[in-house]
Amino acid sequence: MLQLWSPRMTDDLKTDKTVSFGFEEVSPEEKVSRVKGVFASVASRYDVMNDLMSAGVHRLWKHDTIAKLNPQPGEKLLDVAGGTGDLAKAFVDRADKAGRRRQNDAQASAIVCDINEAMLNAGRARRDMAAYHDRLDWVCGDAQALPFEARSFDALTIAFGIRNVADRAAALSEFRRVLKPGGRLAVLEFSHMTAPSLQKMYDAYSFSVIPKLGEVVASDRESYQYLVESIRRFPKQEEFRKELDTAGFSAVSVTNFSGGIAALHYGWAV
Known part of the structure:
Protein backbone atom coordinates (compact mmCIF):
# COMPACT_ATOMS: atom_id res chain seq x y z
CA MET A 1 0.00 0.00 0.00
CA LEU A 2 2.80 2.41 0.83
CA GLN A 3 4.45 4.37 -1.92
CA LEU A 4 7.60 6.43 -1.89
CA TRP A 5 6.74 10.11 -1.72
CA SER A 6 7.57 12.19 -4.76
CA PRO A 7 7.48 16.00 -4.85
CA ARG A 8 4.82 16.23 -7.59
CA MET A 9 2.80 18.52 -5.35
CA THR A 10 5.36 21.28 -5.83
CA ASP A 11 4.45 21.51 -9.50
CA ASP A 12 0.76 21.37 -8.64
CA LEU A 13 1.20 24.40 -6.38
CA LYS A 14 2.74 26.69 -8.99
CA THR A 15 0.29 29.54 -9.31
CA ASP A 16 0.09 33.31 -9.13
CA LYS A 17 -1.65 33.28 -5.76
CA THR A 18 0.13 33.93 -2.48
CA VAL A 19 -0.23 32.39 0.96
CA SER A 20 0.92 33.43 4.40
CA PHE A 21 4.30 32.47 5.79
CA GLY A 22 3.99 34.06 9.19
CA PHE A 23 3.33 37.74 8.50
CA GLU A 24 4.78 37.52 4.98
CA GLU A 25 2.94 36.72 1.76
CA VAL A 26 4.80 34.19 -0.39
CA SER A 27 4.05 31.80 -3.22
CA PRO A 28 2.72 28.37 -2.19
CA GLU A 29 5.85 26.62 -3.42
CA GLU A 30 8.05 29.03 -1.45
CA LYS A 31 6.04 28.31 1.70
CA VAL A 32 6.54 24.58 1.22
CA SER A 33 10.29 25.10 0.87
CA ARG A 34 10.57 27.46 3.82
CA VAL A 35 8.45 25.29 6.12
CA LYS A 36 10.76 22.38 5.32
CA GLY A 37 13.68 24.59 6.29
CA VAL A 38 12.07 25.62 9.57
CA PHE A 39 11.53 22.06 10.75
CA ALA A 40 14.85 20.79 9.47
CA SER A 41 16.41 23.46 11.67
CA VAL A 42 14.43 22.72 14.83
CA ALA A 43 14.01 18.93 14.58
CA SER A 44 16.67 17.98 17.12
CA ARG A 45 15.17 20.27 19.78
CA TYR A 46 11.52 20.06 18.75
CA ASP A 47 10.24 18.02 21.70
CA VAL A 48 12.21 20.06 24.25
CA MET A 49 10.90 23.32 22.81
CA ASN A 50 7.30 22.07 22.85
CA ASP A 51 7.63 21.33 26.55
CA LEU A 52 9.17 24.72 27.28
CA MET A 53 6.73 26.75 25.16
CA SER A 54 3.63 25.14 26.70
CA ALA A 55 5.05 24.25 30.15
CA GLY A 56 4.31 20.64 29.19
CA VAL A 57 0.59 21.28 28.71
CA HIS A 58 0.76 20.16 25.05
CA ARG A 59 0.98 16.60 26.41
CA LEU A 60 -2.42 17.00 28.09
CA TRP A 61 -3.92 18.39 24.87
CA LYS A 62 -2.57 15.39 22.95
CA HIS A 63 -3.88 13.01 25.63
CA ASP A 64 -7.36 14.49 25.29
CA THR A 65 -7.13 14.32 21.50
CA ILE A 66 -6.40 10.59 21.60
CA ALA A 67 -9.14 10.07 24.18
CA LYS A 68 -11.59 11.71 21.80
CA LEU A 69 -10.47 9.41 18.98
CA ASN A 70 -11.08 6.35 21.19
CA PRO A 71 -8.66 4.00 19.38
CA GLN A 72 -9.72 0.38 19.08
CA PRO A 73 -7.81 -2.90 18.51
CA GLY A 74 -6.87 -3.48 14.90
CA GLU A 75 -7.40 0.12 13.79
CA LYS A 76 -4.93 2.04 11.65
CA LEU A 77 -4.00 5.68 12.20
CA LEU A 78 -2.36 8.16 9.85
CA ASP A 79 -0.60 10.91 11.78
CA VAL A 80 0.05 13.70 9.25
CA ALA A 81 2.84 16.17 10.02
CA GLY A 82 3.45 13.63 12.76
CA GLY A 83 6.95 14.79 13.54
CA THR A 84 8.44 12.73 16.33
CA GLY A 85 5.46 10.42 16.72
CA ASP A 86 3.76 11.46 19.99
CA LEU A 87 0.20 10.92 18.75
CA ALA A 88 0.99 7.72 16.85
CA LYS A 89 2.54 6.13 19.92
CA ALA A 90 -0.35 7.25 22.14
CA PHE A 91 -2.89 5.89 19.64
CA VAL A 92 -1.30 2.42 19.69
CA ASP A 93 -1.02 2.43 23.50
CA ARG A 94 -4.67 3.35 24.01
CA ALA A 95 -5.88 0.81 21.45
CA ASP A 96 -3.90 -1.88 23.29
CA LYS A 97 -5.58 -0.92 26.56
CA ALA A 98 -8.99 -1.18 24.92
CA GLY A 99 -7.98 -4.58 23.54
CA ARG A 100 -7.01 -5.88 26.96
CA ARG A 101 -10.35 -4.80 28.40
CA ARG A 102 -12.21 -6.51 25.58
CA GLN A 103 -9.86 -9.51 25.37
CA ASN A 104 -9.16 -8.61 21.76
CA ASP A 105 -5.55 -9.08 20.72
CA ALA A 106 -5.81 -7.43 17.28
CA GLN A 107 -2.97 -4.94 17.05
CA ALA A 108 -3.51 -1.32 16.13
CA SER A 109 -0.86 0.38 14.01
CA ALA A 110 0.06 3.87 12.85
CA ILE A 111 1.94 5.66 10.10
CA VAL A 112 3.77 8.88 10.90
CA CYS A 113 3.82 10.97 7.73
CA ASP A 114 5.85 14.17 7.63
CA ILE A 115 7.23 16.32 4.83
CA ASN A 116 10.52 16.69 6.68
CA GLU A 117 12.90 13.74 6.87
CA ALA A 118 14.79 15.40 9.75
CA MET A 119 11.65 15.30 11.91
CA LEU A 120 11.07 11.64 11.07
CA ASN A 121 14.67 10.84 11.93
CA ALA A 122 14.28 12.59 15.28
CA GLY A 123 11.21 10.46 15.97
CA ARG A 124 12.88 7.22 14.97
CA ALA A 125 15.80 8.05 17.26
CA ARG A 126 13.64 8.45 20.37
CA ARG A 127 14.46 5.78 22.95
CA ASP A 128 10.81 5.25 23.79
CA MET A 129 10.06 4.31 20.16
CA ALA A 130 12.29 1.21 20.13
CA ALA A 131 9.45 -1.02 21.35
CA TYR A 132 7.16 0.15 18.53
CA HIS A 133 9.31 -0.76 15.54
CA ASP A 134 6.72 -3.26 14.28
CA ARG A 135 3.72 -1.03 15.02
CA LEU A 136 4.79 2.31 13.53
CA ASP A 137 5.90 3.20 10.01
CA TRP A 138 7.62 6.46 9.11
CA VAL A 139 6.88 7.92 5.68
CA CYS A 140 8.12 11.16 4.12
CA GLY A 141 5.15 12.76 2.39
CA ASP A 142 3.16 15.96 2.05
CA ALA A 143 -0.31 16.61 3.43
CA GLN A 144 -1.46 17.94 0.06
CA ALA A 145 -0.52 14.79 -1.88
CA LEU A 146 -0.61 11.88 0.53
CA PRO A 147 1.12 8.76 -0.85
CA PHE A 148 -1.61 6.36 0.31
CA GLU A 149 -4.56 4.64 -1.26
CA ALA A 155 -8.45 7.69 11.93
CA LEU A 156 -6.26 10.62 10.95
CA THR A 157 -4.57 13.14 13.21
CA ILE A 158 -2.59 16.29 12.58
CA ALA A 159 -1.21 18.19 15.56
CA PHE A 160 0.21 21.70 15.21
CA GLY A 161 0.76 21.11 11.51
CA ILE A 162 -2.25 22.27 9.52
CA ARG A 163 -1.25 25.95 9.75
CA ASN A 164 2.02 25.10 7.99
CA VAL A 165 0.26 23.67 4.93
CA ALA A 166 0.28 25.92 1.86
CA ASP A 167 -3.19 24.86 0.67
CA ARG A 168 -5.43 23.73 3.53
CA ALA A 169 -8.34 22.88 1.24
CA ALA A 170 -6.14 20.48 -0.74
CA ALA A 171 -4.90 18.87 2.47
CA GLY A 182 -16.90 6.56 9.17
CA GLY A 183 -13.25 7.42 9.79
CA ARG A 184 -12.41 10.08 12.37
CA LEU A 185 -10.40 13.26 11.83
CA ALA A 186 -8.74 15.09 14.73
CA VAL A 187 -7.00 18.41 14.04
CA LEU A 188 -5.18 19.83 17.07
CA GLU A 189 -3.83 23.32 16.47
CA PHE A 190 -2.81 26.45 18.29
CA SER A 191 -5.77 28.80 18.08
CA HIS A 192 -7.30 31.96 19.51
CA MET A 193 -8.13 32.76 23.12
CA THR A 194 -11.82 32.89 23.99
CA ALA A 195 -11.36 36.11 26.02
CA PRO A 196 -9.89 39.14 24.19
CA SER A 197 -8.09 40.35 27.31
CA LEU A 198 -6.33 36.99 27.61
CA GLN A 199 -5.43 37.09 23.93
CA LYS A 200 -3.47 40.30 24.48
CA MET A 201 -1.55 38.73 27.35
CA TYR A 202 -0.89 35.56 25.36
CA TYR A 226 7.64 32.28 12.20
CA LEU A 227 5.82 29.77 14.38
CA VAL A 228 4.37 32.54 16.56
CA GLU A 229 3.33 34.57 13.53
CA SER A 230 1.75 31.54 11.86
CA ILE A 231 -0.42 30.96 14.92
CA ARG A 232 -1.76 34.50 14.75
CA ARG A 233 -2.51 34.13 11.02
CA PHE A 234 -4.44 30.88 11.48
CA PRO A 235 -8.26 31.20 11.24
CA LYS A 236 -10.37 31.44 14.35
CA GLN A 237 -12.11 28.32 15.57
CA GLU A 238 -15.45 28.84 13.83
CA GLU A 239 -13.80 29.82 10.54
CA PHE A 240 -11.72 26.66 10.49
CA ARG A 241 -14.74 24.56 11.46
CA LYS A 242 -16.45 25.86 8.30
CA GLU A 243 -13.42 24.78 6.25
CA LEU A 244 -13.90 21.23 7.55
CA ASP A 245 -17.60 21.40 6.70
CA THR A 246 -16.74 22.53 3.17
CA ALA A 247 -14.26 19.67 2.83
CA GLY A 248 -17.11 17.23 3.47
CA PHE A 249 -16.54 16.25 7.07
CA ALA A 262 -5.18 25.32 21.37
CA ALA A 263 -8.32 23.86 19.84
CA LEU A 264 -9.33 20.39 18.73
CA HIS A 265 -11.48 20.20 15.60
CA TYR A 266 -13.03 16.74 15.29
CA GLY A 267 -15.14 15.34 12.48
CA TRP A 268 -16.21 12.24 10.58
CA ALA A 269 -15.62 11.14 7.00
CA VAL A 270 -18.87 9.98 5.42
Whole structure:
Protein backbone atom coordinates (compact mmCIF):
# COMPACT_ATOMS: atom_id res chain seq x y z
CA MET A 1 0.00 0.00 0.00
CA LEU A 2 2.80 2.41 0.83
CA GLN A 3 4.45 4.37 -1.92
CA LEU A 4 7.60 6.43 -1.89
CA TRP A 5 6.74 10.11 -1.72
CA SER A 6 7.57 12.19 -4.76
CA PRO A 7 7.48 16.00 -4.85
CA ARG A 8 4.82 16.23 -7.59
CA MET A 9 2.80 18.52 -5.35
CA THR A 10 5.36 21.28 -5.83
CA ASP A 11 4.45 21.51 -9.50
CA ASP A 12 0.76 21.37 -8.64
CA LEU A 13 1.20 24.40 -6.38
CA LYS A 14 2.74 26.69 -8.99
CA THR A 15 0.29 29.54 -9.31
CA ASP A 16 0.09 33.31 -9.13
CA LYS A 17 -1.65 33.28 -5.76
CA THR A 18 0.13 33.93 -2.48
CA VAL A 19 -0.23 32.39 0.96
CA SER A 20 0.92 33.43 4.40
CA PHE A 21 4.30 32.47 5.79
CA GLY A 22 3.99 34.06 9.19
CA PHE A 23 3.33 37.74 8.50
CA GLU A 24 4.78 37.52 4.98
CA GLU A 25 2.94 36.72 1.76
CA VAL A 26 4.80 34.19 -0.39
CA SER A 27 4.05 31.80 -3.22
CA PRO A 28 2.72 28.37 -2.19
CA GLU A 29 5.85 26.62 -3.42
CA GLU A 30 8.05 29.03 -1.45
CA LYS A 31 6.04 28.31 1.70
CA VAL A 32 6.54 24.58 1.22
CA SER A 33 10.29 25.10 0.87
CA ARG A 34 10.57 27.46 3.82
CA VAL A 35 8.45 25.29 6.12
CA LYS A 36 10.76 22.38 5.32
CA GLY A 37 13.68 24.59 6.29
CA VAL A 38 12.07 25.62 9.57
CA PHE A 39 11.53 22.06 10.75
CA ALA A 40 14.85 20.79 9.47
CA SER A 41 16.41 23.46 11.67
CA VAL A 42 14.43 22.72 14.83
CA ALA A 43 14.01 18.93 14.58
CA SER A 44 16.67 17.98 17.12
CA ARG A 45 15.17 20.27 19.78
CA TYR A 46 11.52 20.06 18.75
CA ASP A 47 10.24 18.02 21.70
CA VAL A 48 12.21 20.06 24.25
CA MET A 49 10.90 23.32 22.81
CA ASN A 50 7.30 22.07 22.85
CA ASP A 51 7.63 21.33 26.55
CA LEU A 52 9.17 24.72 27.28
CA MET A 53 6.73 26.75 25.16
CA SER A 54 3.63 25.14 26.70
CA ALA A 55 5.05 24.25 30.15
CA GLY A 56 4.31 20.64 29.19
CA VAL A 57 0.59 21.28 28.71
CA HIS A 58 0.76 20.16 25.05
CA ARG A 59 0.98 16.60 26.41
CA LEU A 60 -2.42 17.00 28.09
CA TRP A 61 -3.92 18.39 24.87
CA LYS A 62 -2.57 15.39 22.95
CA HIS A 63 -3.88 13.01 25.63
CA ASP A 64 -7.36 14.49 25.29
CA THR A 65 -7.13 14.32 21.50
CA ILE A 66 -6.40 10.59 21.60
CA ALA A 67 -9.14 10.07 24.18
CA LYS A 68 -11.59 11.71 21.80
CA LEU A 69 -10.47 9.41 18.98
CA ASN A 70 -11.08 6.35 21.19
CA PRO A 71 -8.66 4.00 19.38
CA GLN A 72 -9.72 0.38 19.08
CA PRO A 73 -7.81 -2.90 18.51
CA GLY A 74 -6.87 -3.48 14.90
CA GLU A 75 -7.40 0.12 13.79
CA LYS A 76 -4.93 2.04 11.65
CA LEU A 77 -4.00 5.68 12.20
CA LEU A 78 -2.36 8.16 9.85
CA ASP A 79 -0.60 10.91 11.78
CA VAL A 80 0.05 13.70 9.25
CA ALA A 81 2.84 16.17 10.02
CA GLY A 82 3.45 13.63 12.76
CA GLY A 83 6.95 14.79 13.54
CA THR A 84 8.44 12.73 16.33
CA GLY A 85 5.46 10.42 16.72
CA ASP A 86 3.76 11.46 19.99
CA LEU A 87 0.20 10.92 18.75
CA ALA A 88 0.99 7.72 16.85
CA LYS A 89 2.54 6.13 19.92
CA ALA A 90 -0.35 7.25 22.14
CA PHE A 91 -2.89 5.89 19.64
CA VAL A 92 -1.30 2.42 19.69
CA ASP A 93 -1.02 2.43 23.50
CA ARG A 94 -4.67 3.35 24.01
CA ALA A 95 -5.88 0.81 21.45
CA ASP A 96 -3.90 -1.88 23.29
CA LYS A 97 -5.58 -0.92 26.56
CA ALA A 98 -8.99 -1.18 24.92
CA GLY A 99 -7.98 -4.58 23.54
CA ARG A 100 -7.01 -5.88 26.96
CA ARG A 101 -10.35 -4.80 28.40
CA ARG A 102 -12.21 -6.51 25.58
CA GLN A 103 -9.86 -9.51 25.37
CA ASN A 104 -9.16 -8.61 21.76
CA ASP A 105 -5.55 -9.08 20.72
CA ALA A 106 -5.81 -7.43 17.28
CA GLN A 107 -2.97 -4.94 17.05
CA ALA A 108 -3.51 -1.32 16.13
CA SER A 109 -0.86 0.38 14.01
CA ALA A 110 0.06 3.87 12.85
CA ILE A 111 1.94 5.66 10.10
CA VAL A 112 3.77 8.88 10.90
CA CYS A 113 3.82 10.97 7.73
CA ASP A 114 5.85 14.17 7.63
CA ILE A 115 7.23 16.32 4.83
CA ASN A 116 10.52 16.69 6.68
CA GLU A 117 12.90 13.74 6.87
CA ALA A 118 14.79 15.40 9.75
CA MET A 119 11.65 15.30 11.91
CA LEU A 120 11.07 11.64 11.07
CA ASN A 121 14.67 10.84 11.93
CA ALA A 122 14.28 12.59 15.28
CA GLY A 123 11.21 10.46 15.97
CA ARG A 124 12.88 7.22 14.97
CA ALA A 125 15.80 8.05 17.26
CA ARG A 126 13.64 8.45 20.37
CA ARG A 127 14.46 5.78 22.95
CA ASP A 128 10.81 5.25 23.79
CA MET A 129 10.06 4.31 20.16
CA ALA A 130 12.29 1.21 20.13
CA ALA A 131 9.45 -1.02 21.35
CA TYR A 132 7.16 0.15 18.53
CA HIS A 133 9.31 -0.76 15.54
CA ASP A 134 6.72 -3.26 14.28
CA ARG A 135 3.72 -1.03 15.02
CA LEU A 136 4.79 2.31 13.53
CA ASP A 137 5.90 3.20 10.01
CA TRP A 138 7.62 6.46 9.11
CA VAL A 139 6.88 7.92 5.68
CA CYS A 140 8.12 11.16 4.12
CA GLY A 141 5.15 12.76 2.39
CA ASP A 142 3.16 15.96 2.05
CA ALA A 143 -0.31 16.61 3.43
CA GLN A 144 -1.46 17.94 0.06
CA ALA A 145 -0.52 14.79 -1.88
CA LEU A 146 -0.61 11.88 0.53
CA PRO A 147 1.12 8.76 -0.85
CA PHE A 148 -1.61 6.36 0.31
CA GLU A 149 -4.56 4.64 -1.26
CA ALA A 150 -8.09 5.91 -0.72
CA ARG A 151 -10.05 4.61 2.26
CA SER A 152 -6.96 3.22 4.00
CA PHE A 153 -7.24 4.56 7.56
CA ASP A 154 -9.69 4.41 10.45
CA ALA A 155 -8.45 7.69 11.93
CA LEU A 156 -6.26 10.62 10.95
CA THR A 157 -4.57 13.14 13.21
CA ILE A 158 -2.59 16.29 12.58
CA ALA A 159 -1.21 18.19 15.56
CA PHE A 160 0.21 21.70 15.21
CA GLY A 161 0.76 21.11 11.51
CA ILE A 162 -2.25 22.27 9.52
CA ARG A 163 -1.25 25.95 9.75
CA ASN A 164 2.02 25.10 7.99
CA VAL A 165 0.26 23.67 4.93
CA ALA A 166 0.28 25.92 1.86
CA ASP A 167 -3.19 24.86 0.67
CA ARG A 168 -5.43 23.73 3.53
CA ALA A 169 -8.34 22.88 1.24
CA ALA A 170 -6.14 20.48 -0.74
CA ALA A 171 -4.90 18.87 2.47
CA LEU A 172 -8.39 18.46 3.92
CA SER A 173 -9.53 16.88 0.65
CA GLU A 174 -6.65 14.42 0.94
CA PHE A 175 -7.55 13.65 4.55
CA ARG A 176 -11.08 12.77 3.52
CA ARG A 177 -9.84 10.70 0.59
CA VAL A 178 -7.59 8.41 2.66
CA LEU A 179 -10.09 7.92 5.52
CA LYS A 180 -12.48 5.01 5.44
CA PRO A 181 -16.21 5.83 5.53
CA GLY A 182 -16.90 6.56 9.17
CA GLY A 183 -13.25 7.42 9.79
CA ARG A 184 -12.41 10.08 12.37
CA LEU A 185 -10.40 13.26 11.83
CA ALA A 186 -8.74 15.09 14.73
CA VAL A 187 -7.00 18.41 14.04
CA LEU A 188 -5.18 19.83 17.07
CA GLU A 189 -3.83 23.32 16.47
CA PHE A 190 -2.81 26.45 18.29
CA SER A 191 -5.77 28.80 18.08
CA HIS A 192 -7.30 31.96 19.51
CA MET A 193 -8.13 32.76 23.12
CA THR A 194 -11.82 32.89 23.99
CA ALA A 195 -11.36 36.11 26.02
CA PRO A 196 -9.89 39.14 24.19
CA SER A 197 -8.09 40.35 27.31
CA LEU A 198 -6.33 36.99 27.61
CA GLN A 199 -5.43 37.09 23.93
CA LYS A 200 -3.47 40.30 24.48
CA MET A 201 -1.55 38.73 27.35
CA TYR A 202 -0.89 35.56 25.36
CA ASP A 203 0.33 37.54 22.35
CA ALA A 204 2.69 39.50 24.56
CA TYR A 205 4.12 36.24 25.93
CA SER A 206 4.29 34.59 22.50
CA PHE A 207 6.12 37.37 20.70
CA SER A 208 8.51 38.26 23.51
CA VAL A 209 9.32 34.87 25.05
CA ILE A 210 9.00 32.12 22.43
CA PRO A 211 11.46 33.51 19.84
CA LYS A 212 13.93 34.12 22.66
CA LEU A 213 13.52 30.53 23.83
CA GLY A 214 14.14 29.38 20.27
CA GLU A 215 17.32 31.44 20.18
CA VAL A 216 18.64 30.10 23.48
CA VAL A 217 17.53 26.46 23.33
CA ALA A 218 17.44 25.69 19.60
CA SER A 219 19.85 28.38 18.33
CA ASP A 220 17.12 29.48 15.94
CA ARG A 221 15.16 32.62 16.71
CA GLU A 222 13.78 33.09 13.20
CA SER A 223 12.02 29.72 13.01
CA TYR A 224 10.19 30.34 16.27
CA GLN A 225 9.33 33.88 15.21
CA TYR A 226 7.64 32.28 12.20
CA LEU A 227 5.82 29.77 14.38
CA VAL A 228 4.37 32.54 16.56
CA GLU A 229 3.33 34.57 13.53
CA SER A 230 1.75 31.54 11.86
CA ILE A 231 -0.42 30.96 14.92
CA ARG A 232 -1.76 34.50 14.75
CA ARG A 233 -2.51 34.13 11.02
CA PHE A 234 -4.44 30.88 11.48
CA PRO A 235 -8.26 31.20 11.24
CA LYS A 236 -10.37 31.44 14.35
CA GLN A 237 -12.11 28.32 15.57
CA GLU A 238 -15.45 28.84 13.83
CA GLU A 239 -13.80 29.82 10.54
CA PHE A 240 -11.72 26.66 10.49
CA ARG A 241 -14.74 24.56 11.46
CA LYS A 242 -16.45 25.86 8.30
CA GLU A 243 -13.42 24.78 6.25
CA LEU A 244 -13.90 21.23 7.55
CA ASP A 245 -17.60 21.40 6.70
CA THR A 246 -16.74 22.53 3.17
CA ALA A 247 -14.26 19.67 2.83
CA GLY A 248 -17.11 17.23 3.47
CA PHE A 249 -16.54 16.25 7.07
CA SER A 250 -19.64 15.59 9.16
CA ALA A 251 -20.65 16.56 12.70
CA VAL A 252 -17.57 18.76 13.17
CA SER A 253 -17.05 19.83 16.78
CA VAL A 254 -14.62 22.24 18.41
CA THR A 255 -13.06 21.78 21.84
CA ASN A 256 -11.00 24.65 23.24
CA PHE A 257 -8.06 23.78 25.43
CA SER A 258 -6.54 26.19 27.96
CA GLY A 259 -8.95 28.98 27.10
CA GLY A 260 -8.36 28.63 23.36
CA ILE A 261 -4.56 28.52 23.28
CA ALA A 262 -5.18 25.32 21.37
CA ALA A 263 -8.32 23.86 19.84
CA LEU A 264 -9.33 20.39 18.73
CA HIS A 265 -11.48 20.20 15.60
CA TYR A 266 -13.03 16.74 15.29
CA GLY A 267 -15.14 15.34 12.48
CA TRP A 268 -16.21 12.24 10.58
CA ALA A 269 -15.62 11.14 7.00
CA VAL A 270 -18.87 9.98 5.42
